[in-house]
Amino acid sequence: MVERDAVVVGAGFAGLYMLHKLRGLGLTCLVLEAGSGVGGTWFWNRYPGARCDVESFSYSYSFSEEIEQEWNWSHRYAMQPEILAYANFVADRLDLRRDISFGTRVTAAQYDEHQQHWLVDTGGEGSFRARFLIMATGCLSVPKAPDLPGLAHFRGDVLHTADWPREGYDFAGKHVGLIGTGSSGVQAIPIIARQAGHLTVFQRTPNFSIPAWNARLPESQRRQMKKDYRTLRTRARNSYAGDFADEYYLSILEMTPEEREKAFEERWREGGFNYQYAFRDLMDNSAANELAADFVRRKIRAIVRDEATAEKLCPLDHPIGTKRLCVDSEYYETYNLPNVALVDIKSDPITGFSVDALETRSTRYPLDTLVLATGFDAMTGALTAIDIRGRNRISLKDSWRDGAGAYLGLAVTGFPNMFVITGPGSPSVLANVILAIEQHVEWLGELLQYAMVHGISEIEAYAAAQESWMEDVRDSADRTLYPQANSWYVGANVPGKPRVFMPYVNGFQVYEAACREVASAGYRGFRLARATEVAA
Ligand code: FAD
Ligand code: NAP
Numbered sequence: 001m002v003e004r005d006a007v008v009v010g011a012g013f014a015g016l017y018m019l020h021k022l023r024g025l026g027l028t029c030l031v032l033e034a035g036s037g038v039g040g041t042w043f044w045n046r047y048p049g050a051r052c053d054v055e056s057f058s059y060s061y062s063f064s065e066e067i068e069q070e071w072n073w074s075h076r077y078a079m080q081p082e083i084l085a086y087a088n089f090v091a092d093r094l095d096l097r098r099d100i101s102f103g104t105r106v107t108a109a110q111y112d113e114h115q116q117h118w119l120v121d122t123g124g125e126g127s128f129r130a131r132f133l134i135m136a137t138g139c140l141s142v143p144k145a146p147d148l149p150g151l152a153h154f155r156g157d158v159l160h161t162a163d164w165p166r167e168g169y170d171f172a173g174k175h176v177g178l179i180g181t182g183s184s185g186v187q188a189i190p191i192i193a194r195q196a197g198h199l200t201v202f203q204r205t206p207n208f209s210i211p212a213w214n215a216r217l218p219e220s221q222r223r224q225m226k227k228d229y230r231t232l233r234t235r236a237r238n239s240y241a242g243d244f245a246d247e248y249y250l251s252i253l254e255m256t257p258e259e260r261e262k263a264f265e266e267r268w269r270e271g272g273f274n275y276q277y278a279f280r281d282l283m284d285n286s287a288a289n290e291l292a293a294d295f296v297r298r299k300i301r302a303i304v305r306d307e308a309t310a311e312k313l314c315p316l317d318h319p320i321g322t323k324r325l326c327v328d329s330e331y332y333e334t335y336n337l338p339n340v341a342l343v344d345i346k347s348d349p350i351t352g353f354s355v356d357a358l359e360t361r362s363t364r365y366p367l368d369t370l371v372l373a374t375g376f377d378a379m380t381g382a383l384t385a386i387d388i389r390g391r392n393r394i395s396l397k398d399s400w401r402d403g404a405g406a407y408l409g410l411a412v413t414g415f416p417n418m419f420v421i422t423g424p425g426s427p428s429v430l431a432n433v434i435l436a437i438e439q440h441v442e443w444l445g446e447l448l449q450y451a452m453v454h455g456i457s458e459i460e461a462y463a464a465a466q467e468s469w470m471e472d473v474r475d476s477a478d479r480t481l482y483p484q485a486n487s488w489y490v491g492a493n494v495p496g497k498p499r500v501f502m503p504y505v506n507g508f509q510v511y512e513a514a515c516r517e518v519a520s521a522g523y524r525g526f527r528l529a530r531a532t533e534v535a536a
Contacts, residue, residue: 004028006132007120009106012040014136014421014437020094021445034105039087040138042080046164049187050080053327054432057225058244062233077214108387116457133418139429142381146374150352157369171195177358180373186326190334200341200365206315208296209326213271240507241277242432248280252288264295276321284480293320303332312344322485378488379424379502380404390415403500405470407461416460419444424502425473431508443515458529465525477501
């Protein structure tokens with residue numbers, strides 16, 4: 001049995017920084033990672049076109065000025081290989097690998113309340129004991145394979161974007177089918193279309209996508225960004241989305257129709273999330289939202305030449321922004337290519353597969369390859385996949401049966417000394433996730449230091465604190481348009497998952513202030529017990 005002060009599960013951006021932080025506190029730590037390398041999301045999602053949708057200068061660690069200055073981002077939005085290289089660079093620069101056990105999947109964890117430590121099992125790769133268990137398992141790390149009728153009959157290649165072959169895949173000359181038009185599909189489609197003989201996109205629901213206008217960063221801009229880093233990072237810390245861009249400076253309903261059209265056009269030209277966050281009434285006023293949505297639909301109709309295809313691509317079933325916006329490079333333009341077809345599988349559902357074809361109610365589509373861009377069991381999937389047992393052997397899965405909850409999105413009642421990085425109830429996926437990770441890691445670092453100084457051996461969220469926090473998470477979401485969409489934010493993409501809005505919508509800056517306030521009130525809402533008190 002290997003023993004450490006802390007076991008961290010996952011070696012993505014969260015696990016890497018957590019390890020570095022714990023070492024700095026003088027705690028011994030081991031990171032257990034299922035994959036064979038660091039990088040998490042960027043290790044697994046190697047599909048063509050994968051890249052960040054938050055600009056790279058912002059979507060990067062801010063905790064080390066040396067790393068900021070030494071690393072050079074090549075593009076406004078870096079591609080997956082570059083982000084993976086960055087994760088590896090950080091791991092080497094901070095000498096992290098010696099405390100990471102790769103190829104080690106955690107299958108179970110059990111809290112021993114008498115000894116106040118966690119026993120972590122990996123089903124054959126060893127057992128571990130630690131006072132603290134830190135789940136850095138990621139919000140989007142469990143790929144969801146769709147339940148497609150008769151897929152087992154298909155003898156062609158089936159690839160999931162989130163479990164892409166490391167050696168890549170040659171689409172040349174192939175007849176390819178792709179299911180899923182969220183961010184992953186929207187990024188992959190333009191590249192696959194240019195490589196494949198023919199691409200058929202099987203779309204269930206269209207999404208809103210805004211151009212990235214991705215481009216190489218000139219050296220002068222890189223130098224300037226590096227010079228301005230401290231100001232930019234401070235701005236991000238004080239923002240809703242944890243990003244550098246200006247936010248909420250325009251009201252859609254207060255503008256004249258001409259001003260509005262000009263503002264939409266300018267935000268479209270800026271690209272990416274600027275389109276969502278520039279407008280302060282976009283996410284809580286249906287009329288304002290509809291105007292912004294309509295502008296994007298008009299853009300789609302202007303770009304896509306075939307009228308019927310353009311109409312199929314226009315989202316009508318959810319307010320813009322209530323599902324994560326896609327950020328694309330020539331997504332809509334791709335449907336003008338002669339070798340690309342769009343099939344609406346809501347009106348013509350998939351009925352089955354034969355060895356070499358996908359069949360809908362009306363048509364048979366011969367395929368060599370099927371790409372699944374069908375998303376994730378988000379926010380909770382990686383945690384409920386592990387048999388986590390807390391006090392009195394209660395299981396996390398049972399505790400979350402009616403919906404996931406965690407005090408501050410960080411700690412779950414009944415699971416002492418276990419912490420979740422970017423857990424349900426925190427801004428996580430509604431913010432720049434690397435900044436959300438940093439804030440959690442730093443806050444936890446302070447909590448663990450406080451525990452060491454005060455001789456505290458057990459930390460647990462009170463049930464009342466967790467309930468009132470999650471009530472606020474829900475009520476805040478209900479004041480916005482977010483819950484109207486059947487999104488993965490509410491678990492709608494996983495059959496049987498309780499429908500609960502999981503991320504904290506009030507903004508990164510409001511959340512950080514709330515966490516600071518809890519800490520300065522002596523970690524209000526947490527039961528902090530000294531070893532003697534626990535034993536008694
Ligand atoms: P992850 O990177 O998911 O790492 C979790 C790690 O835990 C994985 O390596 C996994 O193998 C490991 N793990 C899980 N369960 C176990 C287990 N039981 N045992 C052992 N190991 C386990 N966010 C943004 O803010 N901006 C973006 O531009 C952006 N782009 C994205 C693009 C894609 C394709 C995807 C899927 C997500 C994107 N995200 C983005 C969200 C992204 O997940 C986060 O930004 C960030 O990378 C998460 O880091 P993490 O360390 O929390 O989790
Ligand atoms: P997603 O947004 O959940 O999209 C999944 C797609 O698959 C949807 O179009 C969905 O249709 C479809 N689908 C799922 N099951 C299906 C089925 N049984 N039959 C037909 N269609 C099915 O997943 P994702 O695209 O992987 O993105 C998830 C999140 O990861 C993003 O929202 C984002 O946060 C992050 N991400 C970011 C980037 C980036 O740009 N940096 C790239 C990829 C991912 P329905 O809508 O009808 O369910």
